[in-house]
Amino acid sequence: MAASIRDVAQLAGVSVGTVSNVLNRPDEVAPDTVTRVNSAIEQLAYVRNDAARRLRAGVSRTVGFVVLDGQNPFFNDVVRGAEDEAFRHGIALIHGNTDEDVARERMYLDLFEEQQVRGVLIAPHGDVTSQLARLRARGIPSVLIDRFSGDGRFSSVSVDSLAGGRMAAEHLIGTGRRRIAVVGGPYDLRQMNDRLAGARIAVDDSDADVELEVVATEAMTVAEGAAAGERILARPRRERPDAVFAGNDLLALGLLQSLVVDGRSLVPDEIALIGFDDIPFAAAAAVPLTSLRQPSRVIGRTALRILLEESTDPEAIPRQTVFQPELIVRASA
Amino acid sequence: MAASIRDVAQLAGVSVGTVSNVLNRPDEVAPDTVTRVNSAIEQLAYVRNDAARRLRAGVSRTVGFVVLDGQNPFFNDVVRGAEDEAFRHGIALIHGNTDEDVARERMYLDLFEEQQVRGVLIAPHGDVTSQLARLRARGIPSVLIDRFSGDGRFSSVSVDSLAGGRMAAEHLIGTGRRRIAVVGGPYDLRQMNDRLAGARIAVDDSDADVELEVVATEAMTVAEGAAAGERILARPRRERPDAVFAGNDLLALGLLQSLVVDGRSLVPDEIALIGFDDIPFAAAAAVPLTSLRQPSRVIGRTALRILLEESTDPEAIPRQTVFQPELIVRASA
């Protein structure tokens, strides 16, 4: 059986309370006692039992992170950012993919509640405010990622999608494009909706005579992007847009893949293409992709920091943090 | 404060022992008592305290997963497979990225030990056998992913890289290629070494007169792949290989991106290109990538299953599970 704090105390010839103090407040213990205890710890290969610690002290060293789309490299990067920051605080991430499944999302939140995680980061799909409120009542704060809470009851970290949509469209218009297609969907995804709205604003604000059309997809995946590309390609040439704003880079990569005629890509000459997220593969695409970069790691890191603050200070006032996307111009537009 | 089992017992008019029985062995409790207790649980919104449970019963509901390269979609898929399986057992994954940093790897293992995870899945970088042995001494089993333990002391799940390397080279030779470059590295990565060795075997076994050269990279990334491509392109045309076997798909995507002259891809006509892993982006590349598919989700799922078995039966004999890769032929070779 593994050594417990009692064994350490016995070997070091002190009380368990003192061992605990060495572990948690070494500066309140006489230096040579510290040394003695530490060498006992070493000898016995003692490792703190986190369950007991948590039971008594109520502090947890895990944070839960629920992500809805594990396939998207963007979320991956957000997770990485959060994980790096967590690691610096000696905290581990419990990681849950929901695959956009609301039931699964709920089950993960239940699991986190049992585990008494320190807090929850969540990119929610369904409406989870009631569950989050319940967690908060138990002292478990949460931070929304890439989403707002309707009523501002929870902190959030996200990127200004409206601005991003506008920047994308402005760039396309500024480089002479006049028939813009926005590809994405479903539009009950808030982010997508905002990106479209932003593009609309840019078009409306422009002096030029710009048309904007919407090509709806059922999901934000490479396959859906390719399918949308096929549909565009099927049109007579003059009816095709001269620019496409894809709702995210996965869509854009799919589009890029399909917008090829006789082995030649239509991008960027006949059709400019711009994506969103700037995932690592965007730069590595056949035609390097112009995209709106989200500071994904920073988002994750920031969310985790806010979460830790709130878990320390339960009175903290929820705040909405919004980052600006950055236009990364490459070959595709 | 959140309700405890004592509160539930009081409200239901039974003892705490009975509540615990309802929770853990409902069939040993009279049906109407079960109902009464359950409604008390409902009323109080009682949630089990996992820390207390674990302290007393010693059972854990988390599994640790240490991955060395979170950027590679392949590992992502492995994680997903493991996570799906874990979820079915009501277990959550604690997820640690080491970024090929040995110190970080060690720290995660320490953290897992404190948390008394049920077991550890690990795609190790450094030599961790001593730490894993120590965990095992504490009753925490581990399963290696994509690696063997030198002495067969731990179970492992991996793909036959040697066979994969051979299949890749055989395919290239079979389609008439005679000057094959293997791109990858560093070669102290066991997997990469095996893939190269497999390719060598295929070349040696071939009746045709085939040359094989090694183009070394410092890492298995898109950027390194692109750099290797530049180097190949810099050669006079007749000295270029007519086929490239990339150590993984990230390298292959980088190569694909750089092997372009005058806006025309050399792939597949002048240079056939084959990758390894068959990540989701492989099919979506400019020239859809021929690759050796690893059953990544199955790997993750299998590893988790073995881990759970071993955590249940400490006497279980370690076993090495090896999957065969599958050649997926697309346009690039």
Add this chain to the structure above:
DNA sequence: GAACGGGGCTGAATCGATTCGATCCGGTGC
């Protein structure tokens, strides 16, 4: 009707770390 069996339930002991009031002790001040 006494002995027996067993289902259903009780409640105290337990897991291991933390916490905090109590205790000890050497030094200081008067």
Add this chain to the structure above:
DNA sequence: GCACCGGATCGAATCGATTCAGCCCCGTTC
């Protein structure tokens, strides 16, 4: 010489769930 102080240490109480020996009660058996 005595009271007092404060740093260092002690050790009992505690967190909440699980476990198990033991009790109660009712039906069965002979």
